[in-house]
Amino acid sequence: MPRTSTLEPPGCPAQLRAICCDALGFVKVVEARGENGAENGPLDVVARWGQPGAGISAISYSNSSNRLAVARKSGDIEILESTDGSICAQLASLNLDAKERENDAISGLHLFREDGPCGQSVLSCSRNGDAALRTFGDEDAPSPVSRWNVCKSGEVLSMRVHNSENVASFGGNRVELSLWDLESSSKVWEAKKPRPNNIGLVSLPYVTASTFLLRDDHRKLVIGTGDYQVRLYDVHAQKRPVVAVTFKESPIKAVAEDPDGFTVYVGNSTGSMASFDMRTGKLLSGFKGKLAGSVRCIARHPSLPLIASCVWIGLDRFLRIHDIRSRQLLGRIFLKQPLVAVVFDDQAKTSEEPLLTASQEQSQGKRKQIENEVDYMDKEDDEYEEEKPRKKKPKKHKKPKRKQAGKDDEATDLAEDESPAKKLKELKKLKRKQNGETSEPKKKKIKDTTSEKPKEKSNEKSTNKKKRTREE
């Protein structure tokens, strides 16, 4: 007898609540419901808010106030209560011209925390780069509080506000990634064009998705580009990307960060999803789940080790939930409409689980845990101050001086090595003893190669000299 049924995914944890918005104008609340108090259950649409017609272009969710901001394609913004979907405030479009409104949909939206520096307000950015900070709490305040233009030409596709709510990043098609201070509404930093390639062509900026890598530091930004790349920018270090990795052969459409501070989840327009380690730029894992359409939005659950990927349009009008640890598909639900964005409503915080980082979750044995901790310490503390200059230096000094430069680097490294690095070495020694020198840590390898190369070169030189003498 052939298999006539599909394999059912195992189900999601019962305290899960996700809010999903679609291009037709509906806001749908999806919950996992375990039968008879079971821990896991299939996904189900619990509520549907809104009317068809006024399509949604962007949403934002504020965890502290349990409110949801929804931007319609017409340019209007609605603030909804995330518990029952009732509208508590409405902001009309800033565009007075009806024709312009259609072309100038809101591409980025952020609802501020109530206790944050901006209070009850919303930051929106339209495709033309018209950013506006508006309040909806008190009527006396001027509306908008501030309004500025992010770019002269091009199309803004992504806007993110950092967790501290002081800084926002903007980027888009022909709009280079830039950081703006929200208080003074002035540009703080702007990325630089990438270097021309071997033919001499410079690719135009095409930022499709962006996110801040760390919660407490706004200086590390991860973006996805239309040129299939995932890039890490470090405002502190340089204006060009620190790490750039290409992922498959279609534009990246969604990027989400993990609270562990280095893992990034990436989705592209042909429905591939993967996670990257942004310290090294290495692909950690891909996610399976029969994704067939463009990934529009990825959301990471704040407390549980889950990500929801909301896959856009077509047959794939699906919401999918993956486990980060096993990378298994836990549940999926067909939501009938082309989806735009998804957020996790963490209101039902029943779990007392501490915040797990992906690296810790993936580790199984003690040894691995040690390794991770070491890596973490190492990279977190030293990487961005130590490693980058090292990468840079050989570029500055050209070939003839390379040998010296390498030596200098090592020397400086040793000088800079402080307590964490010493600990690291000790731990590594221990590990090597345990493993029987099978698995050598990466950093050591890099050093080895740098130290070896000049030696080889010198050898070559000496052989060349010998040859010459022979010829003579």
Next chain:
Amino acid sequence: MGTKRLREDDGEGKKPSLIRNKERRSEAFAQLKREKKKAKKLRIKARDAREKECIELGEAPPPRKTPRTIENTREPDETIVRPDDDELLADIATDEFAEHFNRDKSPKLLITTCRKCSKRTFKLILELQSVIPNTEYYKRNKRSLKQLVKDATEQDFTAIVVIHENRREPDGMVIVNLPEGPTAHFRLSNLVLRKEIKARESDSPSFSINHGRPTSHLPELILNNFTTSLGHRIGRWMFASLFYQDPNFRGRRVVTFHNQRDYIFFRHHRYVFEPKETKQKGEQKKKTAVIARLQECGPRFTLKLLSLQHGTFDTKHGEYEWVHKPDMDTSRRRFFL
């Protein structure tokens, strides 16, 4: 080895495939076949007798068993569209094809080829022009498809059809709906042009006709088995929006897109209703009954969906609604359209 020999020696009642002597094996096999056939005949006879009996008694006959096929054992799919779905109706009212189905816009097609093409592709285009009304052929030259999309939208075309070929044989079809998309990419295979459609001796007499020549009437459209939401988008909207909505029934022309196991079969026919006299065995009387006869007009080909792109053609920065990937083929009973 020993066990096999033993089985062989058992003689009758064993699998014929285990018999080593060819003559005996074929004999045994033929015997088995005969018996099976006989048993089947008896079974059918008994079933028919039972049905007849039931009808005479005025009872409902026992239900006939339906054979298990790949189609009816298809894996259940949650994306299959239900007609009473209110969200579906709302979606239909606002999607890219709404203008066509509200009769605000009549279809106007642009048809071209890939950059270098051969005779067979031209012939196919010529025939497609006679199938789909209001189609204009434009020479491709060296224009890029993106440029073509721009030009065509300026000239108020509603769709572009591009035929690709490989080794002088048409093998691909791209349909771009204008001005907002979507774009579908199909693999084209099993092409039979009009002149190649010929009656075979093995055909039944009602079909033993050569190809017909289509008239200029607007054709009727048959769309079969497009069930899922993707299927709807492809079949109901993409294909249907290429044709006019009110067919001329006088012309008796039908264009069929028949989906079976994700392969879309394209056929073009002319039908006729003919009174036909039939003799019945016992009574020697002639009865006249109206019979529908079909004549194929061609061309005939098969399409397989490779990808559906959101928006107009853009392979570099485009976003896909659906792409076929090899890891989707987990079961031969899983279909997407």
